[in-house]
Amino acid sequence: MHQPLRFAFLLSALLGAVPDAAGFFANGSWPATAVDGPTPASGVPITLTWSIVADGVPIPSLGPSPGRANNLAAVFDGLIGGSGVPDVVDKPWFALIEDSFDRWAELSGVTLLYEPNDDGQPLGAAPGVPGVRGDIRLAGASIDGVGTALGQSGYLPDGDITLDTSEAAYFGDPTDDYLRFRHTLMHEIGHSLGLGHTESFNALVLMSPTASTAFDGPQFDDLRGAHQLYGDAYEKQAAAGNNAPGSATPLGALAIGGSLQIGGDVPASSAPIGPQQTDFVSITNQSDEDYFAFTIAEPASVDLTLTPVGRTYSERSNPSDLYTTVNSARQSDLSLQLYRAAGGTPVLLATAAAAGLGVAESLLGVELSLPGEYLVRVAGGADSVQFYSLAIAAEAVVIDPPTLVGDFNQDGLVDAADYSVWRDLLGTSTPLANAPDSPGIVDQADYQSWRTAFGGRLEAAGVTPVPEPASVTFCIVVAALTYVRRTAWL
Template sequence: MLPQCGLSTQGRAVSVCALLGVLLYAAVVQAACGCFGCLSGAPCALRTGPPEDDTLIDFGGRDAELGGGIAAFRILNRWGRTASHGATTPGSPVTLTWGFAPDGTTLPSEPQDDGTTRNDPSDLISFLDNQVGNPASDPLIGDLTDRSWFPIVKRAYDRWSELSGITFEYEPNDDGVPISGSTSSTRWGVRGVRADMRLSGHFIDGQSGSNTLAYNWFPSGGDMVIDTSNTSFYSNSFADNRRLRNVLMHELGHGLGFRHLESDNSSQLMEPFISVAFDGPQIDDILAAHRNYGDVHEKNGGNNAFATAKHAGDFADGDTWAIGTDGATNVVLETMTDFISIDDDSDVDYFRFTVDQPSLVDISLQQVGRTYNEGPQNGEQSPLDTSMLSELQIALQELTGGIGVLTHATGASESPTTRAIRQIELEPGKDYYVRVTGTQNNVQLYRLDLAVTAVPEPTTLAVLGLAPLACLSRRRAA
């Protein structure tokens, strides 16, 4: 009976169904929270976990370039020019290459607690061979992509790629020039010569007490130095080598332009201390990536115009469709990929669909996100409501003769975070477009739902008119 209740627009039946929705949502949150506890082997509490959680990942990236910065999500700067293209604007996708500096590459000197410095050349590849891979069975010469550890490392880059407008590509070549920060002319990647973001490693500060695991230069340096003396940490294969992968993904975050944040009531990847209670970028991290490089749908020509609208579907009676279904999650699991946003006040997201017969469409747009405390490292934290970062708008449009726009309807506000267009009659043989835009110059995750029903025949209408009454009477009887 739920679908019939959904068609009713007033009365108790709807409010009962709405309450059911809330209960279902709560159940989902509980389930995610339970998984979170299982994964960390700890109760459902934040900031708990194995002793390694005391290990500082780094001091927040190295050698910040002077730059405007974007006042949200601790974004320092972003990649403009890369090995693959010229400068792009905030919110635009980028292609970045990554690769390995050969062992023996000169790295920066590392100050030690006793006042001395160490200046070891890179030994990352032999470190990965011996501590992460299977030295007994791996071919320890030749192409690095054949090593058993290669997919573990690659997975860190691929995860950022599938969550945002960033496209990471492996660059197999490296000319071995010293890794020296974000001012040298060799910081730039060059196709066929070296990657935009090079991986290296050597002794930084050992592995006892609170110590550094790795560091990474902000754009446009982007290179990483891993502490290869942290052998017990990195050789731990728990959860598909999550320690190594979370450090890589955290450092990549600096390499994408993100500084540390701290949150005393949520867990985010860009916090300064390592946690293995979650896997990869969390909501604040995803928001930062979208703000800087757009969501995944901005790639390959994007969705800012009718011509490149994302095809939602060709709908028949009873069809429903949704996008952005993971945005409301409490903990981002590695299996989740469905995050979409408006990344500023110029981003436009278009979706195209058709109907196969005269139909009624319901479109609802929900700003998704939760509230958590956040602030700069060692700074004051305050609550951030990520469902209210920008007020989003929707419109249902139609192209007439490929030029003009016929706007059928704009969204009506149903709650502070929801806009909807309901019961609009559409015809077959036309392309319809849903347009999503943002009012504020900020990033906002959203979920968009479409539901299509055939225009009821007169006889069907009569039956539907009675349905809510039948539903109510049954409920009273129960």
């Protein structure tokens, strides 16, 4: 399935790029975008726009070729259809392009929006401007004829993509919903996000310099790169990510006997990530905190397990480099915390941080007695992206019935009937219920406990005094005293 050098990454601008020892080879993130303006340091969500360049617009930089005019629409109208359709969004190949951008967006912290305008500035230098042109502009021209290069993407902050429109037979192959066309586009979009090339002999990589049709879309190492640059897709909850309790990603209601899980789509083997899989979550760096919110409707005992996930594989960013081994499950030592949301002032309930690099953290059997919202915080200890899975399960709380001291007959009241029980058992070693202060022989200490607690009542919320009219209370006290005296007589 491999076609050597089918994906040549041709440079529209020369910029130094440093391989990332963590695995993928990232060229850096966008310094500014049309929608966001200047962007923060890498690792947080951004929004990029993309536009389709009209045929005839100049493409000044084309690898080995002289500049040419864009012919994207003419070629793809011929290959896939759409000739005479006035609006590009209605052409049948537009959906393939849109799907290719959307796939990266649903897998990472990047939001990719279609910009319907493109003013026809020469490709490669004009920055994205809302209503004028996209950050990433898509065009086509013959780059080097059939073979070798399939497309090119300019180094950031250019990011414009040119498909090699001499590759008609390749792009026009409808197999697997035009996978060859989509893969070329998704690969070039990867460059336009800031990813460089990675090659591996034991992991699938879309950003490989060599095209493959053995899978569909970005694979695990590609996602690690995208998350390192822009965080995970759950970060899009708020502008600055889900890094604070107030912008926690909602996971919904946790029912008794139920569970919530995220991050479950990371493959445990070298199997491909399928195009339907979207559940990937990571801690990007030491600035990244991931807050998730869940609610319980009744008291629950919850188990939380945070597992760093990933495989060990070999990669290199340049064919002349030696391969390096990456253990993607041991990039950052994760910690786990559970809070009660408490109306915006989170109360820390439990922390798990003792397990080392690559080892799961768990909080088991944490009893949450108050219905309402709870927060889970995940954080890491290194500036290297760490994928994880988080599982939260709830069971019914088994609450020991509260002890009502002196309620020897266990009817929920401390009254004269308890005295009878005590009197009948006095001096024996028969276990006396609700007599925690003096276990063993039933004795005067148990009597003192009863007398102190006299009038107590067990209610749903615990032990409360009996609210009764004074006269009734008086009668009971008199009765009690009577019993006391009689006891003394025995």
